[in-house]
Amino acid sequence: MPLTKKGRKIKRAMRKHYGSEEGEEIFYASQNKGTITGTHRPRRIGKRKRR
Numbered sequence: 197m198p199l200t201k202k203g204r205k206i207k208r209a210m211r212k213h214y215g216s217e218e219g220e221e222i223f224y225a226s227q228n229k230g231t232i233t234g235t236h237r238p239r240r241i242g243k244r245k246r247r
Contacts, residue, residue: 203227203235 199207211219226232 198237
């Protein structure tokens with residue numbers, strides 16, 4: 197799922213603070229735990245209609 201503007205900003209800050217790999221791990225762990233919300237765009241459900 198693509199990141200929102202907020203998600204990109206938080207992830208960039210975490211990678212800068214903790215280092216590349218560990219920052220990314222902490223970002224996704226925080227998101228899965230629910231500490232950070234609004235970082236991913238909601239997934240579309242269903243197929244698009246063709247005309």
